[in-house]
Amino acid sequence: MIKILVVDDEEPLRRLLNKELTRKGFSVEVAPDGKTALSLAKQNSYDVVLLDIMMPGVDGISVMKKLKTDPSAPAIIVLTGKATVETAVEAMKYGAYDYLTKPYKLDELVIIINRAYDFGRLSIKTQLLEQELVRKETPFRFISSSRQMKEIHDLIQKIAPTDSPVFIQGESGTGKELVANTIWHYSRRNAVPIIALNCATFSENLIESEVFGHEKGAFTNAYETKHGIVEVADKGTLFLDEIAEMPIGLQAKLLRFLDTGEFRRVGGNKIMNVDVRVIAATNKDLRELIRQGTFREDLYYRLNVINILIPPLRERAEEVEELAVFFARKYSQKLSKTVRGFTPEALEALGRYAWPGNVRELENVIERAVILSDSETIAGKDLSIPVAHTAGDKAAAGSLEEMERDYILRVLREFNGNQSKTSQVLGIDRKTLYLKLRKYGLSDYVKK
Ligand SMILES: Nc1ncnc2c1ncn2[C@@H]1O[C@H](COP(=O)(O)OP(=O)(O)OP(=O)(O)O)[C@@H](O)[C@H]1O
Ligand SMILES: [Mg+2]
Structure with missing residues (x-):
């Protein structure tokens, strides 16, 4: 049943609308003013809300603006006493579905209510679809074909909806920030953007006021009150990158914040409270720093509720090829090139290299190669890493598939498109040849 709220300051009109619309099968409630x-x-x-514009106190337009701040707000039909075009236009501008002038015609009103209801359903559906699209068109892709990364991906899916702190460890360039973003992306907190703070980029003096904010006059240059990022991240996620660089004095305050959600601005007395999930990352060995006395053990345990250890790329070499192809496509697109793959020799070199800079180094090497490459395939000579054999004829020939396609085409031409001759020379049966011709789009070269 369609639920309607009638808002009008005139009692007789409210009563009439209530009676007539109830008789038409709607569920009706009434309010005498904007506040109610x-x-x-x-x-x-x-x-659906039937809304009078001219009311004492909170007027109809203000009610509408307030209602419209909620994305799932009901459809609003404006009932305007004075049939002025201006009020109607203004109402439509603020998102009213339609307007009617008083005295209304009941049949007309019923039609508009039904239409507004359908429209509301549709727009909710559209929103859901759009959300779905946004989710599918994530700007980042998390490649996880190795066993270790698959496990990490599964773990992320499991822990993302919770509010527990997450602690990410891994060598430089292994994908710590990507993991943090992926957790946020799959969390219920993704309506608020993830806020990142790199603890290494702030001086010891400044970082506390970055994190927790400061009151006006808290220190020499504090001319204005400043909100800390924990306030900005309220209801969302805070990513503390390079957590090992956090000054030990601030670590105690962070620990209290993690336990209670409470904090004070620098120079402030008031205890503030926010709801923030913290994800922290480091490429350092925190256990070693605890031994040296520069990292608090209690904070380590507090952060370490969920621990994600990303293995270096050399320990998941089977992933190199997929990552390389992914980056090749990414930069090919970005740089308007037509790079599609790698020569076998180039792939071999990528697989053998130790990648001390991990995925970031691989990404940089591929980006450079895409820029340098002047064919559809990246060859060994395009890679700025050690390659076993110097690039010769073999490298220039292209990928395996390309070589196969070229070879089949050459033989096919040689025998004027005769399939049995071709398959004989190639040493494959006719069915296999047929499949390969289809695969490489060569069917037109066949003599019919
Ligand atoms: N599994 C993966 N799939 C796709 N891209 C990845 C993957 N891992 C890392 N990358 C990409 O590699 C680059 C480096 O990753 P990221 O910045 O997350 O590493 P990091 O561990 O935070 O590095 P640092 O320690 O230097 O801060 C980014 O462009 C990221 O998108
Ligand atoms: Mg990082």
């Missing part, structure tokens, strides 16, 4: 309407709308979910 807003509090009713907060507690109930209406499909």
Whole structure:
């Protein structure tokens, strides 16, 4: 049943609308003023609001603006006493579905209510679809074909919806920030953007006011009150990168914050409270830093509720090829090139290299190669890493598949498109030849 809220300051009109619309099969509630309407709308979910514009106190336009801040707000039909075009236009501008002038015609009103209801359904559906699209078009891709990364990916899916702190460890360039972003992306907190702070980029003096904010006059240059990033990240996720660089004095405050959600701005007395999930990352060995006395053991345990250790790329060499192809496509697109793959020799070199700079180094090497490459395939000579054999004829020939395609085409031409001759020379049966011709788009060269 369609739920309607009628908002009008005239008692007789409210009563009439209530009676007539109830008889037409709608569920109707009434409010005599804007304030009552807003509090009713907060507690109930209406499909359609019939809204008078001219009301004492909170007027109709203000009610509408308030209602419209909620994306799932009901459809609003404006009832305007004075049939002025301006009010109607203004109402539509603020998102009213339609307007009617008083005295209304009941049949017309019923039609508009039904249409507004359908429209509301549709726009919710569109929003859901859009969300779905956004989710599918994530700007980042997390490649996880190795066993270790698959496990990490599964773990992320499991822990993302929780509010537990996450501690990510891994060598430089292994994908710590990507993991943090992926956790945020799959979390219920993804309506608020993830806020990142690199602890290494701030001086010991500044970092506390970056994290927790400061009150005006807290120190010499504190001319204004400043919100800390924990406030900015309220209801969301805070990514503390290079956590090992956090000054030991601030670590105690961070620990308290993690335990209670409470903090004080620098120079402030008031205890503030926010709801923030913390993800921290480091490429250092925190256990070693604890031994040296530069990292608090209690903070380590507090952060370490969920621990993700990303293995270096050399320990998951089977992933190199997929990552390389992914980056080749990415930069080929970005740089408007037509690079599609690698020569076998180039792939071999990529697989053999130890990647001390991990995935970031691989990404840089591929980006450079895409820039340098002047064919569809990246050859050994395009890679700025050690390659076993100097690039010769073999490297210039292209990928295996390309070589195969070229060879089949050459033989096919040689025998004027005769399939049995071709398959004989190639040493494959006719069915296999047929499949390969289809695969490489060569069917047109066949003599019919
Ligand atoms: N599994 C993966 N799939 C796709 N891209 C990846 C993957 N791992 C890392 N990358 C990419 O490699 C680059 C480096 O990753 P990221 O910045 O997350 O590493 P990091 O561990 O935070 O490095 P640092 O220690 O230097 O801060 C980024 O461009 C990231 O998107
Ligand atoms: Mg990083």
